[in-house]
Amino acid sequence: MKTLNIPSNAPYSTTQQAWLNGFFAGMHRRILQNSGAEPSSDIRVLNILYGTQTGTSESVAEDAATLAKAQGLKPIIQSMDEVDANELVAMEYLLIITSTYGEGEMPDNAQILWDAVKEDNAQNLDNTHYSVLALGDTGYDLFCQAGIDWDNRLEKLGAKRLYNRVDCDVDYEDPAEAWIAAVIPLMAEGAATVVDVETPIKEKAKFNRKNPFPATMTLNKILTSEASSKETRHYEISIADSGLSYEAGDALCVIPTNCPELVDAVINAIGCDEEEIVDDVTLREHLTSDLEIKLPNKELLQVISEKAKDPTLRELLDSGDKDKLSDYLWGRDTLDCLLQNPDVMFSAPEFIALLKPLQHRAYSISSSGKMHPNSVHLTIASVRYEAQNRAHKGVCSTYLADIVNESTEVKIFFTPNKSFRVPEDNSLPIIMVGPGTGIAPFRAFLQERNFRKATGKNWLFFGDRNAKTDFIYEDELNTMQENGILNRLDLAFSRDQEEKIYVQDKMRENGAELFAWLEQGGYFFVCGDAYRMAKDVDKALHELIAEQGHKSTDEAIDYVNQLKKEKRYVRDVY
Ligand SMILES: Cc1cc2nc3c(=O)[nH]c(=O)nc-3n(C[C@H](O)[C@H](O)[C@H](O)COP(=O)(O)OP(=O)(O)OC[C@H]3O[C@@H](n4cnc5c(N)ncnc54)[C@H](O)[C@@H]3O)c2cc1C
Ligand SMILES: NC(=O)c1ccc[n+]([C@@H]2O[C@H](COP(=O)([O-])OP(=O)(O)OC[C@H]3O[C@@H](n4cnc5c(N)ncnc54)[C@H](OP(=O)(O)O)[C@@H]3O)[C@@H](O)[C@H]2O)c1
């Protein structure tokens, strides 16, 4: 059994630590705690608020709630958009668990509460005791910024920090567990709680990031035509006999290996022997399976710039101008940076120590688990581009396209996204905006609605570059229209005419009907590019609500916020 790294200031005896190790290993047991007090109806409430985009924070919140319950607290888990600022004031014991999205921004379901809390006239939180767990990724400039913002703001509003914020990188599991183990007893301290609880401990997923399922790919089919400027593929991966299942809206994570030619080129560039053993493994094996060798990280760049005679990189890093640096790095990979500085050499251990672990990539599943219980479908744009006079390939998208076949295994695990779901009420209309690979979860949603024989209307906005070459799943969508499953399909092919036409233009053109669907209780889903498309679609949504609903800008914002609170406006954007 794995041993937890519980922080030294956590109030645990050795026995308690042993129990916690069992707890986090997912064991079921009856917990008897007796603090000497009588059972009380005023068990201390612990509010656990999560901000999430893809479900991880919610899952950590559930783990925290399970331990809280076991320790005699009454946990209440809510997404941040279920709470308003007045309710926050009444929360005496509070855990905030949030990821960061965009460029250091709040995840969607934390935005409304955050906007209220950051107001100058936000109410004081003198009675609140809190701690923050921040989820993020050090690959982004503003690491864990949303959690940092919450932590600072709560302190500024007078809340008392009971335990220091923990910032988690992609390997979030151990630090998150340690934070939970440390913070829950602090939240319970002094509470009149006697517990005799049959604790419903959450089953840990059988397969996860650390123990992925070795699956088989059964189909790899190109969807875009040969003449296309893009390459988008449809994959089917078998999960038969795995005991795994998934819901429409979930993501599948794939753990790739690096392209063998890139590994060769990198080894050549650093001037090492591929067979050199480092920590019992050859350099080649490290660079193939364990380490990120495509996306350059800042530590490596720093060392290259220090060793290099060419000062361009050093000046860029020293300038602190993030935009300039990311412009320079756009399209450049680690090999480009090495080739640009051919005199820079590394020993194998030195180079390995400078690289980050090779991470999985997430993909929105494009099939319904009810219709396809034995397989998972994915819709993936292969990342291939020319830069610095050489061909570049995205690690995972081309690993699936070029390396995996029916006789190799592909390591996968699921990440559930409970927020991104087909509505339970089958009679409600749904509007789906998914250009490019953004169509993936909506193919799953349509299959799901078909499977459920849902009577609610379905409307898809889809688009890509050219109709002739990039209208992926055209036949399926036509069939769904003929069968009455897809009631409306609006298409925006951006490069078929001089002026760009995007999905939001089609939304505007159909504003009256779109607003009518929302008024009927409709759901509005968006999937695809987070940085341009999702922002512009959001703007168009606000504008058409204002226009069609005869509302002021502020009233339109309120309307959209209400949709978000009711989980009728949700996004799966990347
Ligand atoms: C929740 C979620 C769901 C997702 N669902 C899908 C999905 O359904 N389908 C899908 O295709 N993707 C999806 N993605 C994106 C996916 O996870 C990967 O990011 C994507 O496949 C690229 O990974 P890669 O390993 O192939 O490329 P990487 O090795 O990660 O390389 C990508 C990098 O290459 C560079 N780059 C890319 N294109 C260019 C270019 N034209 N010019 C210069 N530089 C460039 C950029 O630096 C970019 O960051 C999703 C992401 C998330 C978070
Ligand atoms: N991390 C990665 O490496 C990676 C890999 C794959 C995808 N992604 C992200 O995921 C996105 C989706 O990729 P994709 O291949 O599915 O689609 P995509 O190539 O980004 O674009 C699909 C369609 O959306 C259009 N579009 C561009 N800007 C838009 C805007 N502001 N509003 C609305 N539509 C817009 C495109 O038009 P034009 O191109 O003609 O302008 C195209 O017609 C990518 O843009 C990227 O941000 C990232």
Ligand SMILES: Cc1cc2nc3c(=O)[nH]c(=O)nc-3n(C[C@H](O)[C@H](O)[C@H](O)COP(=O)(O)O)c2cc1C
């Ligand atoms: C499009 C996108 C943008 C992100 N931006 C940031 C960021 O600016 N800073 C950061 O630390 N992490 C960033 N992340 C990483 C997420 O915060 C991290 O994956 C987190 O574990 C997701 O948790 P969730 O599933 O609860 O949303 C980003 C992830 C994606 C997909």
